Amino acid sequence: MDDNDLAVRVTGLQKRYGEKRAVDGLDLAVARGEIVAVLGPNGAGKTTTVEILEGYRRRDAGDVRVLGEDPQTAGRAWRSRIGIVLQTSNDLAEATVSELVHHFARYYPAPRDPDEVIDAVGLREKARTRTRQLSGGQRRRLDVALGIVGRPELLFLDEPTTGFDPEARHAFWDLIAGLRDGGTTIVLTTHYLDEAEHLADRVAVVRSGRVVAVDTPADLGGRSARRAVVRWTEGGTHRQEQTDSPTALVTALATRIGGPSGEVPGLQVLRPTLEDVYLGLIADDGTVAGTPAPALVTTEAVR
Numbered sequence: 612m613d614d615n616d617l618a619v620r621v622t623g624l625q626k627r628y629g630e631k632r633a634v635d636g637l638d639l640a641v642a643r644g645e646i647v648a649v650l651g652p653n654g655a656g657k658t659t660t661v662e663i664l665e666g667y668r669r670r671d672a673g674d675v676r677v678l679g680e681d682p683q684t685a686g687r688a689w690r691s692r693i694g695i696v697l698q699t700s701n702d703l704a705e706a707t708v709s710e711l712v713h714h715f716a717r718y719y720p721a722p723r724d725p726d727e728v729i730d731a732v733g734l735r736e737k738a739r740t741r742t743r744q745l746s747g748g749q750r751r752r753l754d755v756a757l758g759i760v761g762r763p764e765l766l767f768l769d770e771p772t773t774g775f776d777p778e779a780r781h782a783f784w785d786l787i788a789g790l791r792d793g794g795t796t797i798v799l800t801t802h803y804l805d806e807a808e809h810l811a812d813r814v815a816v817v818r819s820g821r822v823v824a825v826d827t828p829a830d831l832g833g834r835s836a837r838r839a840v841v842r843w844t845e846g847g848t849h850r851q852e853q854t855d856s857p858t859a860l861v862t863a864l865a866t867r868i869g870g871p872s873g874e875v876p877g878l879q880v881l882r883p884t885l886e887d888v889y890l891g892l893i894a895d896d897g898t899v900a901g902t903p904a905p906a907l908v909t910t911e912a913v914r
């Protein structure tokens with residue numbers, strides 16, 4: 612991909628804290644206009660990486676380009692093109708929602724209309740409420756409002772829906788999808804696999820300071836990690852087989868043991884979920900989920 616098509620390009624990134632290699636040769640490219648979810652266990656190096664991309668931390672080695680510039684040396688104009696949604700702070704608890712969003716808008720050369728932003732995050736009813744009186748989910752929406760009011764080309768979202776109820780989470784996902792449709796590039800860190808699956812065009816899995824897999828949610832882990840398991844009962848015993856072509860296997864079973872009705876006793880086709888594949892990728896022994904353990908496979912009944 613041409614560098615002009617990339618919002619983020621990271622090669623060979625390294626960062627140590629003392630003896631600890633927090634980031635250890637990390638490579639990542641994010642195309643303009645896509646949502647990339649960065650997943651990984653606690654301590655994998657996600658926050659360190661994102662803070663380096665945001666220009667808040669210095670790296671020890673590697674090359675980093677964010678919107679074409681090195682975050683370590685980029686200036687104010689660059690910063691105004693980036694939106695950052697951090698975990699909430701309570702510094703401005705006495706200000707109202709409306710005051711805060713209008714205040715932050717003034718920092719940017721071409722901000723969005725603050726009142727439209729308040730509407731977009733679903734806080735119109737709370738515009739005159741002091742921020743200390745907001746619920747956790749409403750606070751998070753305000754954080755997002757502050758992150759997007761500057762009309763960023765690139766938005767960083769750090770675990771945006773932690774603590775949300777399911778309804779608020781879905782509303783938030785719609786909001787993020789709307790931003791993407793408007794052309795905003797988004798880098799999202801999350802611990803929720805369903806969130807990554809729902810929002811992300813691609814998922815990058817970080818383990819021990821490196822990206823160990825990056826792909827669409829549907830293809831992550833490669834073909835072998837996605838193989839289906841077909842289960843059935845034959846001659847009174849449970850049988851199972853892992854296969855790339857479950858339809859062909861089921862057809863063969865129906866012919867062989869299906870009897871006149873074609874029904875195969877106890878038939879199930881099981882496919883690994885994104886979570887199964889993810890757990891395989893971050894497993895300590897490094898197996899890339901070649902054979903998903905049956906316990907990790909969710910049931911998908913064949914109709």
Ligand SMILES: Nc1ncnc2c1ncn2[C@@H]1O[C@H](COP(=O)(O)OP(=O)(O)OP(=O)(O)O)[C@@H](O)[C@H]1O
Pocket residue numbers: 628631632633651652653654655656657658659660
């Ligand atoms: N300021 C620091 N000083 C020393 N060690 C640090 C510092 N910040 C992070 N680390 C260590 O670096 C490693 C990576 O941390 P980081 O916060 O980047 O991980 P993470 O993937 O964001 O984890 P989490 O999912 O828990 O947020 C961890 O082992 C952490 O303890």
